[in-house]
Amino acid sequence: MVTNKKRLGVGLAHSKLILIGEHSVVYEKPAIAIPFESVCSDVQIEQSSGPVTLVSHFYNGTLEELPEKLLGLKHVIKAACANVNQPVKDFTIQLRSTIPIGRGLGSSASIAASIARGIFDYFEEELSLPVLRELVDVSETYAHGTPSGIDREAVIIDEPIWFVKNQQVEPIELKEPLNIIVADTGRIGDTHAAVSSVKKRLIDKPQETKKILNQLETLTRDARDRLKQGDIAALGEILTSAHRHLTSLGVSDDGLNRYVEISLNSGAVGAKLTGGGRGGCMFALADSVESAQKVEQVLIEAGAKETWYIQLTNGVKTDEKNSTCTHEYRSY
Numbered sequence: 647m648v649t650n651k652k653r654l655g656v657g658l659a660h661s662k663l664i665l666i667g668e669h670s671v672v673y674e675k676p677a678i679a680i681p682f683e684s685v686c687s688d689v690q691i692e693q694s695s696g697p698v699t700l701v702s703h704f705y706n707g708t709l710e711e712l713p714e715k716l717l718g719l720k721h722v723i724k725a726a727c728a729n730v731n732q733p734v735k736d737f738t739i740q741l742r743s744t745i746p747i748g749r750g751l752g753s754s755a756s757i758a759a760s761i762a763r764g765i766f767d768y769f770e771e772e773l774s775l776p777v778l779r780e781l782v783d784v785s786e787t788y789a790h791g792t793p794s795g796i797d798r799e800a801v802i803i804d805e806p807i808w809f810v811k812n813q814q815v816e817p818i819e820l821k822e823p824l825n826i827i828v829a830d831t832g833r834i835g836d837t838h839a840a841v842s843s844v845k846k847r848l849i850d851k852p853q854e855t856k857k858i859l860n861q862l863e864t865l866t867r868d869a870r871d872r873l874k875q876g877d878i879a880a881l882g883e884i885l886t887s888a889h890r891h892l893t894s895l896g897v898s899d900d901g902l903n904r905y906v907e908i909s910l911n912s913g914a915v916g917a918k919l920t921g922g923g924r925g926g927c928m929f930a931l932a933d934s935v936e937s938a939q940k941v942e943q944v945l946i947e948a949g950a951k952e953t954w955y956i957q958l959t960n961g962v963k964t965d966e967k968n969s970t971c972t973h974e975y976r977s978y
Contacts, residue, residue, distance in 0.1 A: 655691035655737075655768025659759035661745045662752040662800030663828065663920050663929060666869045666888050667809070669844050669897055670862040671794045674811045678818065678869055679800035682828070684954040687743035687756045689764035694738040698723065702741040709734065718788030722758045725784050726765040729777060737768065746952070748834035750921015755797040758785035778802055806958070808870060821876030824958040825938040827909070828920070828929045831901045832951030837922030840897045847896065858891050865891070882916025882931045889918030897923035905945060906930075912944040913937045 660683040667677025698709040705716060712720045727734045739761065745753040762781040766773035779798060786793040796809045808816040848855045865888045872881040889906055892898050902919045909917040909930035914937070917930040930945070932938035935957070942953050 651693070651769045652767065653693065655689075655764045655766075657689040657691075657760040657762065657764030657767060658686060659688075659756040659763065659801050660686045660804075661756050662797060663826070663927075664750070664796065664800070665806070665920075666885060666918070667796075667862065667866040668750075668919075668921060668923070669841065669892065669895060670859045670866070671796055671809065671811060672841060672844070673859055675859060675863040676808060676810045676866045676870075677794075677796055678806065678808060678866060678873075679796055680806045680824075680958055681800065681804055682751060682954075682956065684828075684956055685744040685746070685751065687741065687745060687753070687760040689742075689760045690740045691764045691768040692738050692740070693736060695736055698734055698736075699738045700741060701738060702743070704747070718754065718785035719757065719761065721788065722761055722781055722785045723765065725781055726762050729781070730766060730769045730771045732769055739764065746830055746927075748836075748926065749830055750835050750837065750919075750923070750926040752797040752801050754785055755782050756801045758782045759798075759801050775802070805960075806873070818870060818873055820873055820958065820960050822878055824878075824956075825932040825935055826929050826956050826958065827914075827932065827938050827942045827945065828927055828954045828956070829905055829909075829942075829945045829950040830927050830952040831905065831925055832949075833901060833925035835922045835924050835926030840922045840924050844895055844897065855895070858894055862888060862891050878931065878933050879915050882914065882933075885916035885918045885931055886910065892919060892923060899924050901925070902928050905948065905950065908944060908948050909941050912941045914941045 660681050663680050663682045665678040665680055671677035700709060709720055709723060724734050743757055745751050745756055747753045759782050762778055763773060782798040786798055794811050799807055799809055799815050806818040808818050865884050869881055869884045872884060898919050905928045906917040914930035915933050919928045921927060930941050932941055938955055942955050945953050
């Protein structure tokens, strides 16, 4: 048994945005995701006596008494301890997360990654990327059934990624900065139900649904080209078109559509939902900082529960006034 441990173990993970390709990614089509460092989860692990205790804003108590909806965290903790050959006892996990739950921002994957990093740090063990992937998948399986893996990759990698299920992740370079405004509808989305509805639609209307999924694949490939070329206006049109197709799939709703239209009417070059849909978050793409600020203000006035402005470059820079994370992990 490994006996080395630090007085304090720390772990951190950012959230994510799916730029384009949600839902079609389930059917082994490409998607693009970007790190969203304005909201994150972080963990501090301290020595204590007795059963493992989790302290957070959504649960305070022992690991064994975790409610069913949080069982993924329990199994991540047990699997991490097994990996470092340590018993599951005598420490307390303090978890802080600024990621809204159920909004399509990767909260479950981020929390799992921060816990895994914290446990390995506490016991002074190196955490490899393959092991981190396995541990995050434990949580994601409980949260989403059979996850595509995009949330896992997007929260552990610090740059925009090209993702295809069961293929190696590729980084994407940005020729021009992306000025993005994210808006929270305030309503919890249901990714599992949305994915199930697309699956049922594929059975009921196979030709029509396959056509939409193929169109989303084409748009995703076009989006990668526009990112490399720095053509922000064309990228915006692609994103808006993707939202229309997602609406046709039945995974958007009136609230998301309203924020998309408001953004476009306020000067955004593109806008769409992000994540599972049916609630959750949307984002708008602007062609300048000034335009982004205008769109953000209009979304606030329209009733968005919360908004964030980020400027993403090849250095993954986040607007300082909204950033709550100081990221210290880089994975390739």
